[in-house]
Amino acid sequence: MSFDYLLNKINAAGLEHEPFSHLYIKDFFNNQHFSQITAAPEIALRARDSDGQLFDELFEAGYKIIEFPGCITNKDTYINWHRVKGTKQKHNNTACEGFGVTLRLMSASTPFISELMQFINGQQLQEVLAAKFGIDLDDVFYDSGIQKYLDGYEISPHPDIRRKALTYMVNINPGPGSEEKEHHTHYLVFRDAYKYVQAYWEGHPEAERCWVPWNWCDTRKMQRENNSIVIFSPTNLTMHGVKARYDHLSNQRTQLYGNLWYHVQTVTSHPEWEDFVISQAEPKLTTSIKSKVKSVVPVSMRDFIRSHIPGGKHVARKF
Structure with a gap:
C-alpha cells in the first residue's frame, strides 16, 4: 500500500507564519488510511482499569518506554506518582509541574502498521522533509516512530535545542473526542516582558536554548485536529510545549513523531531559565x-x- 501521496502533500504545502514559520496540513492521511491507523490494535488499545493494566497492555502491543524530554523511564515511579497526582515532582525540568512516560512502538503486529512504520523510517520521507526546509541530509541523522504519551507528560515552552534541524508531529489519536482533551501541543510566543530571552539566544548562538515557565509565554495556536501534521525547522522563535492532563486508560495521546538532528554539536554553554x-x-x-x-x-x-x-x-x- 503506497503512502507516496503524503510526500506530494508535503511538497505542495505552503508555509504558515503564525506564530512562527511551519507547515500545517489537515487531513494528512486519506480517510481510508486514517481509519485503518486509528482502528489498528497497536493504536486503539483495549480500555484498562488501572495504570498497571495499561502498561501491561502497552508492552504486549509492542511498545517500550523510551528516554524522552518531560518524562521518566521507571514505570513504578510513574505509577506511584500518578496515584497521588498533584504532589510535587522532582523528575522533570523546574519549569514544569508534572512528568509523564513516553512509549514507542518497537514492532507492529498488523501488516498495515508495519508498512506505515517502514514508510516513516524510509529514505524518501527524509529526502522530502530535508529538501522542503533546505537541509543537507549529509549534515543530519534521523529518528522517528509511533509514540504514546501518558497523563502528566509535560514539556514547558521551548524552541528546541540547537542540534535539532527539523521536527514533525502527526496526531493519530484513537477514540472519540480526542480534539477536546487536554494533551495537545501549544504553539506560543514570548510575552513582551520576557522577549529579552529570545534576544539573548539570537545574539549568542553558542548558548543552548532552554525550557521556560508557562507564564512567560502566550499560546497562539494548538494542534488539536486529529490527522493533522505540523513540521518546522527550529529557530529562536519556535516556542512550543505540551501539558497533558487527561484520562489515559481508555485511549492515549498518540503521534507519528520524527526529527532530523545535526551530527555536529555547536553549543558551549547551557543557561537555564533561572539564569534569565x-x-x-x-x-x-x-x-x-x-x-x-x-x-x-x-x-x-x-x-x-x-x-x-x-x-x-x-x-x-x-x-
Whole structure:
C-alpha cells in the first residue's frame, strides 16, 4: 500500500507564519488510511482499569518506554506518582509541574502498521522533509516512530535545542473526542516582558536554548485536529510545549513523531531559565545569581529591554 501521496502533500504545502514559520496540513492521511491507523490494535488499545493494566497492555502491543524530554523511564515511579497526582515532582525540568512516560512502538503486529512504520523510517520521507526546509541530509541523522504519551507528560515552552534541524508531529489519536482533551501541543510566543530571552539566544548562538515557565509565554495556536501534521525547522522563535492532563486508560495521546538532528554539536554553554530572571527585587538576588545573569546579558539585550519592555529602563540600569 503506497503512502507516496503524503510526500506530494508535503511538497505542495505552503508555509504558515503564525506564530512562527511551519507547515500545517489537515487531513494528512486519506480517510481510508486514517481509519485503518486509528482502528489498528497497536493504536486503539483495549480500555484498562488501572495504570498497571495499561502498561501491561502497552508492552504486549509492542511498545517500550523510551528516554524522552518531560518524562521518566521507571514505570513504578510513574505509577506511584500518578496515584497521588498533584504532589510535587522532582523528575522533570523546574519549569514544569508534572512528568509523564513516553512509549514507542518497537514492532507492529498488523501488516498495515508495519508498512506505515517502514514508510516513516524510509529514505524518501527524509529526502522530502530535508529538501522542503533546505537541509543537507549529509549534515543530519534521523529518528522517528509511533509514540504514546501518558497523563502528566509535560514539556514547558521551548524552541528546541540547537542540534535539532527539523521536527514533525502527526496526531493519530484513537477514540472519540480526542480534539477536546487536554494533551495537545501549544504553539506560543514570548510575552513582551520576557522577549529579552529570545534576544539573548539570537545574539549568542553558542548558548543552548532552554525550557521556560508557562507564564512567560502566550499560546497562539494548538494542534488539536486529529490527522493533522505540523513540521518546522527550529529557530529562536519556535516556542512550543505540551501539558497533558487527561484520562489515559481508555485511549492515549498518540503521534507519528520524527526529527532530523545535526551530527555536529555547536553549543558551549547551557543557561537555564533561572539564569534569565532579572526583574526580581534587588535583595532577592543572591550575589552569585546576579553576577551570573549579568555576565550573560550583552549590551544589545540591555538596549532591547530599554526600548521594548515596560519598565525596562529601570531593569536594564541594574546591569
